[in-house]
Amino acid sequence: MLSVEDTLSDITNADILVYASPTREDGMMPAPTQDAHVEAFTLLKAIHEDISSLFKLSALVETATFQDDYAIASALIEDQAPEERLHDWIIIEVFPRTEWPSWLLQRLLRAFQARRKYLKYRGVHHKTGKDPSQQTLARRSEDETKNEVCIKRFHRF
Amino acid sequence: MNLQAPSLASLSSELLVQVQELCLCTDRDATELSTSLNDASTRFRMWGFNIHAFQDDQTSLEYQIREALSLQKGFRQRLQDLKEDLADCEFCTGFHFLFLLYNYVISGRHIIGHH
Numbered sequence: 001m002l003s004v005e006d007t008l009s010d011i012t013n014a015d016i017l018v019y020a021s022p023t024r025e026d027g028m029m030p031a032p033t034q035d036a037h038v039e040a041f042t043l044l045k046a047i048h049e050d051i052s053s054l055f056k057l058s059a060l061v062e063t064a065t066f067q068d069d070y071a072i073a074s075a076l077i078e079d080q081a082p083e084e085r086l087h088d089w090i091i092i093e094v095f096p097r098t099e100w101p102s103w104l105l106q107r108l109l110r111a112f113q114a115r116r117k118y119l120k121y122r123g124v125h126h127k128t129g130k131d132p133s134q135q136t137l138a139r140r141s142e143d144e145t146k147n148e149v150c151i152k153r154f155h156r157f
Numbered sequence: 158m159n160l161q162a163p164s165l166a167s168l169s170s171e172l173l174v175q176v177q178e179l180c181l182c183t184d185r186d187a188t189e190l191s192t193s194l195n196d197a198s199t200r201f202r203m204w205g206f207n208i209h210a211f212q213d214d215q216t217s218l219e220y221q222i223r224e225a226l227s228l229q230k231g232f233r234q235r236l237q238d239l240k241e242d243l244a245d246c247e248f249c250t251g252f253h254f255l256f257l258l259y260n261y262v263i264s265g266r267h268i269i270g271h272h
Contacts, residue, residue, distance in 0.1 A: 040249035043242055044193045050239040051200045057231050058208045061218070064225040 070114050073121035079113075086112050165229070166213040168236045169205050175243050176201055182247075194246075201239075 088105045163171075176198045183191035205211050210218045222228045 040190060040246060041193075043246040043249055044190065044197065046242045047197050047239065047246060048193075048200070050235055050242060051197060051204060053235050054201075054204050054232070054239070057228070057235060058204065060228060061208065061221055061225075064222065064228050 069121075070118050073118040074114060077117040077120050080116065086116075162233065164213065165219045165232055165236070166211055166217055168233070168240070169210040169218075172236060172240055172243065173201065173205060173211065175240070175247075179243060179247055 086109055088100075088109060091105060091108060092100060176194075180191070180194050180198045183194050208218050209216050209221075212218075214220070218232070219229070222232070
Protein backbone atom coordinates (compact mmCIF):
# COMPACT_ATOMS: atom_id res chain seq x y z
CA MET A 1 0.00 0.00 0.00
CA LEU A 2 1.29 3.46 -0.82
CA SER A 3 1.96 5.74 2.10
CA VAL A 4 0.98 9.40 2.19
CA GLU A 5 4.59 10.45 1.80
CA ASP A 6 4.98 8.35 -1.35
CA THR A 7 1.85 9.88 -2.82
CA LEU A 8 2.98 13.41 -2.01
CA SER A 9 6.40 12.81 -3.52
CA ASP A 10 4.71 11.72 -6.76
CA ILE A 11 3.09 15.11 -7.18
CA THR A 12 5.12 17.14 -9.65
CA ASN A 13 5.27 20.86 -10.21
CA ALA A 14 3.19 20.40 -13.36
CA ASP A 15 0.42 18.83 -11.28
CA ILE A 16 0.50 21.77 -8.90
CA LEU A 17 0.16 24.16 -11.83
CA VAL A 18 -2.84 22.25 -13.15
CA TYR A 19 -4.66 21.91 -9.85
CA ALA A 20 -3.69 25.16 -8.13
CA SER A 21 -6.34 27.84 -8.39
CA PRO A 22 -5.34 30.63 -10.75
CA THR A 23 -5.13 34.10 -9.29
CA ARG A 24 -6.82 37.16 -10.65
CA GLU A 25 -3.45 38.46 -11.80
CA ASP A 26 -3.38 35.55 -14.28
CA GLY A 27 -6.34 37.12 -16.06
CA MET A 28 -8.40 33.97 -15.67
CA MET A 29 -11.72 33.38 -13.96
CA PRO A 30 -11.69 32.13 -10.37
CA ALA A 31 -11.30 28.34 -10.13
CA PRO A 32 -14.57 27.57 -8.31
CA THR A 33 -16.68 29.29 -10.96
CA GLN A 34 -14.67 27.77 -13.81
CA ASP A 35 -15.02 24.28 -12.32
CA ALA A 36 -18.70 24.78 -11.68
CA HIS A 37 -19.18 25.95 -15.26
CA VAL A 38 -17.57 22.77 -16.61
CA GLU A 39 -19.37 20.62 -14.05
CA ALA A 40 -22.75 22.13 -14.92
CA PHE A 41 -22.30 21.04 -18.54
CA THR A 42 -21.11 17.58 -17.47
CA LEU A 43 -24.19 17.26 -15.27
CA LEU A 44 -26.44 18.42 -18.08
CA LYS A 45 -24.97 15.68 -20.25
CA ALA A 46 -25.72 13.20 -17.46
CA ILE A 47 -29.30 14.52 -17.19
CA HIS A 48 -29.82 14.01 -20.93
CA GLU A 49 -28.39 10.49 -20.63
CA ASP A 50 -30.75 9.74 -17.70
CA ILE A 51 -33.74 10.86 -19.78
CA SER A 52 -32.52 8.81 -22.77
CA SER A 53 -32.30 5.73 -20.57
CA LEU A 54 -35.87 6.40 -19.37
CA PHE A 55 -36.99 6.42 -23.02
CA LYS A 56 -35.10 3.19 -23.68
CA LEU A 57 -36.62 1.53 -20.63
CA SER A 58 -40.09 2.64 -21.72
CA ALA A 59 -39.68 0.62 -24.89
CA LEU A 60 -39.61 -2.49 -22.71
CA VAL A 61 -42.93 -1.73 -21.02
CA GLU A 62 -45.06 -3.12 -23.81
CA THR A 63 -42.89 -6.23 -24.15
CA ALA A 64 -42.82 -6.91 -20.42
CA THR A 65 -46.54 -6.49 -19.92
CA PHE A 66 -47.63 -8.13 -23.17
CA GLN A 67 -50.11 -10.96 -22.66
CA ASP A 68 -51.17 -13.21 -25.47
CA ASP A 69 -54.98 -13.14 -25.71
CA TYR A 70 -55.04 -16.60 -27.24
CA ALA A 71 -52.96 -18.03 -24.37
CA ILE A 72 -55.28 -16.42 -21.79
CA ALA A 73 -58.35 -17.75 -23.59
CA SER A 74 -56.97 -21.27 -23.91
CA ALA A 75 -56.15 -21.29 -20.19
CA LEU A 76 -59.60 -20.06 -19.12
CA ILE A 77 -61.95 -21.71 -21.60
CA GLU A 78 -62.42 -25.45 -21.38
CA ASP A 79 -61.94 -27.70 -24.39
CA GLN A 80 -64.99 -28.36 -26.49
CA ALA A 81 -66.79 -31.66 -26.22
CA PRO A 82 -65.60 -34.25 -28.81
CA GLU A 83 -68.88 -34.09 -30.74
CA GLU A 84 -68.60 -30.28 -31.06
CA ARG A 85 -65.00 -30.34 -32.22
CA LEU A 86 -63.99 -29.59 -35.74
CA HIS A 87 -62.78 -32.67 -37.61
CA ASP A 88 -60.32 -32.95 -40.43
CA TRP A 89 -62.92 -34.45 -42.76
CA ILE A 90 -64.90 -31.19 -42.57
CA ILE A 91 -61.92 -29.28 -43.94
CA ILE A 92 -61.45 -31.88 -46.68
CA GLU A 93 -65.16 -31.61 -47.53
CA VAL A 94 -64.98 -27.82 -47.82
CA PHE A 95 -61.84 -27.91 -49.96
CA PRO A 96 -62.06 -31.21 -51.81
CA ARG A 97 -59.60 -30.39 -54.58
CA THR A 98 -56.75 -29.51 -52.26
CA GLU A 99 -54.27 -32.18 -51.28
CA TRP A 100 -53.87 -31.77 -47.54
CA PRO A 101 -50.74 -33.05 -45.85
CA SER A 102 -51.66 -34.51 -42.44
CA TRP A 103 -49.39 -32.09 -40.49
CA LEU A 104 -51.08 -29.11 -42.15
CA LEU A 105 -54.52 -30.46 -41.31
CA GLN A 106 -53.52 -30.93 -37.68
CA ARG A 107 -52.12 -27.44 -37.54
CA LEU A 108 -55.28 -25.95 -39.05
CA LEU A 109 -57.41 -27.84 -36.56
CA ARG A 110 -55.35 -26.51 -33.67
CA ALA A 111 -55.63 -22.98 -35.05
CA PHE A 112 -59.41 -23.27 -35.41
CA GLN A 113 -59.67 -24.62 -31.89
CA ALA A 114 -57.64 -21.70 -30.49
CA ARG A 115 -59.69 -19.18 -32.47
CA ARG A 116 -62.97 -20.65 -31.22
CA LYS A 117 -61.74 -20.48 -27.63
CA TYR A 118 -60.66 -16.89 -28.12
CA LEU A 119 -64.04 -15.88 -29.57
CA LYS A 120 -65.82 -17.64 -26.72
CA TYR A 121 -63.58 -15.81 -24.23
CA ARG A 122 -64.29 -12.44 -25.86
CA GLY A 123 -67.99 -13.28 -25.87
CA VAL A 124 -67.89 -13.78 -22.10
CA HIS A 125 -65.59 -10.88 -21.27
CA HIS A 126 -66.68 -8.26 -23.79
CA LYS A 127 -68.35 -6.21 -21.05
CA THR A 128 -65.22 -5.92 -18.93
CA GLY A 129 -63.35 -4.13 -21.72
CA LYS A 130 -59.74 -4.72 -22.54
CA ASP A 131 -58.52 -1.16 -22.67
CA PRO A 132 -57.75 0.12 -19.15
CA SER A 133 -58.54 3.70 -20.21
CA GLN A 134 -62.03 2.54 -21.19
CA GLN A 135 -62.36 0.88 -17.79
CA THR A 136 -61.37 4.12 -16.09
CA LEU A 137 -63.86 6.11 -18.14
CA ALA A 138 -66.57 3.59 -17.31
CA ARG A 139 -65.67 3.80 -13.60
CA ARG A 140 -65.72 7.61 -13.69
CA SER A 141 -69.16 7.67 -15.30
CA GLU A 142 -70.34 5.20 -12.61
CA ASP A 143 -68.94 7.48 -9.89
CA GLU A 144 -70.63 10.50 -11.45
CA THR A 145 -73.97 8.65 -11.54
CA LYS A 146 -73.53 7.71 -7.87
CA ASN A 147 -72.75 11.31 -6.99
CA GLU A 148 -75.85 12.52 -8.81
CA VAL A 149 -77.97 10.01 -6.87
CA CYS A 150 -76.40 11.20 -3.59
CA ILE A 151 -77.10 14.85 -4.49
CA LYS A 152 -80.74 14.04 -5.30
CA ARG A 153 -81.10 12.23 -1.97
CA PHE A 154 -79.55 15.20 -0.20
CA HIS A 155 -82.01 17.60 -1.85
CA ARG A 156 -84.94 15.51 -0.62
CA PHE A 157 -83.93 16.30 2.95
CA MET B 158 -42.71 -3.44 -3.88
CA ASN B 159 -41.42 -1.38 -1.00
CA LEU B 160 -44.47 0.37 0.41
CA GLN B 161 -42.41 3.17 1.97
CA ALA B 162 -40.83 4.10 -1.37
CA PRO B 163 -42.56 6.98 -3.20
CA SER B 164 -44.75 6.01 -6.13
CA LEU B 165 -43.39 6.47 -9.64
CA ALA B 166 -46.08 9.09 -10.27
CA SER B 167 -45.10 11.20 -7.26
CA LEU B 168 -41.40 10.81 -8.03
CA SER B 169 -41.90 11.81 -11.67
CA SER B 170 -44.11 14.77 -10.76
CA GLU B 171 -41.54 15.93 -8.20
CA LEU B 172 -38.83 15.75 -10.87
CA LEU B 173 -40.99 17.66 -13.35
CA VAL B 174 -41.38 20.49 -10.85
CA GLN B 175 -37.65 20.39 -10.08
CA VAL B 176 -36.60 20.58 -13.73
CA GLN B 177 -39.10 23.34 -14.49
CA GLU B 178 -37.89 25.41 -11.54
CA LEU B 179 -34.33 24.97 -12.74
CA CYS B 180 -35.36 26.12 -16.21
CA LEU B 181 -37.02 29.20 -14.73
CA CYS B 182 -33.83 30.04 -12.82
CA THR B 183 -31.63 29.78 -15.91
CA ASP B 184 -34.11 31.45 -18.27
CA ARG B 185 -32.88 34.86 -17.15
CA ASP B 186 -29.79 34.31 -19.30
CA ALA B 187 -30.17 32.94 -22.81
CA THR B 188 -27.04 30.86 -22.56
CA GLU B 189 -26.16 27.41 -23.86
CA LEU B 190 -26.89 26.09 -20.38
CA SER B 191 -30.47 27.35 -20.32
CA THR B 192 -31.14 26.05 -23.85
CA SER B 193 -29.86 22.61 -22.92
CA LEU B 194 -31.89 22.63 -19.70
CA ASN B 195 -35.03 23.58 -21.61
CA ASP B 196 -34.37 20.70 -24.00
CA ALA B 197 -34.03 18.33 -21.05
CA SER B 198 -37.27 19.65 -19.56
CA THR B 199 -39.14 19.16 -22.85
CA ARG B 200 -37.75 15.65 -23.27
CA PHE B 201 -38.71 14.70 -19.72
CA ARG B 202 -42.23 16.05 -20.16
CA MET B 203 -42.57 14.18 -23.44
CA TRP B 204 -41.44 10.96 -21.79
CA GLY B 205 -43.77 11.40 -18.83
CA PHE B 206 -46.91 12.35 -20.75
CA ASN B 207 -46.29 9.71 -23.38
CA ILE B 208 -46.06 6.85 -20.90
CA HIS B 209 -48.53 8.30 -18.34
CA ALA B 210 -45.81 8.53 -15.70
CA PHE B 211 -47.40 11.54 -13.95
CA GLN B 212 -50.77 9.84 -13.54
CA ASP B 213 -51.81 7.88 -10.50
CA ASP B 214 -54.71 5.78 -11.75
CA GLN B 215 -55.23 2.62 -13.76
CA THR B 216 -53.70 4.15 -16.88
CA SER B 217 -50.49 5.02 -15.06
CA LEU B 218 -47.04 3.66 -15.73
CA GLU B 219 -46.96 2.10 -12.28
CA TYR B 220 -50.18 0.20 -12.98
CA GLN B 221 -48.91 -0.95 -16.37
CA ILE B 222 -45.78 -2.46 -14.89
CA ARG B 223 -47.33 -3.65 -11.62
CA GLU B 224 -46.26 -7.23 -12.32
CA ALA B 225 -42.82 -6.44 -13.80
CA LEU B 226 -40.77 -5.85 -10.67
CA SER B 227 -37.44 -5.52 -12.46
CA LEU B 228 -38.88 -2.76 -14.65
CA GLN B 229 -40.27 -0.97 -11.59
CA LYS B 230 -36.84 -1.15 -10.01
CA GLY B 231 -35.21 0.12 -13.22
CA PHE B 232 -37.53 3.12 -13.54
CA ARG B 233 -37.15 3.97 -9.86
CA GLN B 234 -33.36 3.77 -10.08
CA ARG B 235 -33.17 6.00 -13.15
CA LEU B 236 -35.56 8.55 -11.69
CA GLN B 237 -33.47 8.66 -8.51
CA ASP B 238 -30.32 9.17 -10.62
CA LEU B 239 -32.04 11.99 -12.46
CA LYS B 240 -33.11 13.54 -9.18
CA GLU B 241 -29.53 13.50 -7.88
CA ASP B 242 -28.16 14.95 -11.12
CA LEU B 243 -30.77 17.71 -11.08
CA ALA B 244 -29.93 18.58 -7.48
CA ASP B 245 -26.22 18.75 -8.34
CA CYS B 246 -26.96 20.82 -11.41
CA GLU B 247 -29.07 23.19 -9.34
CA PHE B 248 -26.07 23.67 -7.06
CA CYS B 249 -23.70 24.19 -9.99
CA THR B 250 -25.91 26.69 -11.79
CA GLY B 251 -25.50 28.95 -8.77
CA PHE B 252 -21.78 28.99 -9.47
CA HIS B 253 -22.51 29.36 -13.17
CA PHE B 254 -24.24 32.67 -12.46
CA LEU B 255 -21.23 33.72 -10.43
CA PHE B 256 -19.15 32.96 -13.51
CA LEU B 257 -21.46 35.07 -15.71
CA LEU B 258 -21.37 37.89 -13.18
CA TYR B 259 -17.59 37.67 -13.01
CA ASN B 260 -17.32 37.85 -16.82
CA TYR B 261 -19.69 40.82 -16.82
CA VAL B 262 -17.62 42.65 -14.19
CA ILE B 263 -14.32 41.82 -15.90
CA SER B 264 -15.57 42.99 -19.31
CA GLY B 265 -16.92 46.18 -17.70
CA ARG B 266 -13.57 46.83 -16.05
CA HIS B 267 -11.82 46.19 -19.37
CA ILE B 268 -14.00 48.78 -21.16
CA ILE B 269 -13.47 51.32 -18.36
CA GLY B 270 -9.71 50.69 -18.52
CA HIS B 271 -9.64 51.48 -22.27
CA HIS B 272 -11.55 54.70 -21.79
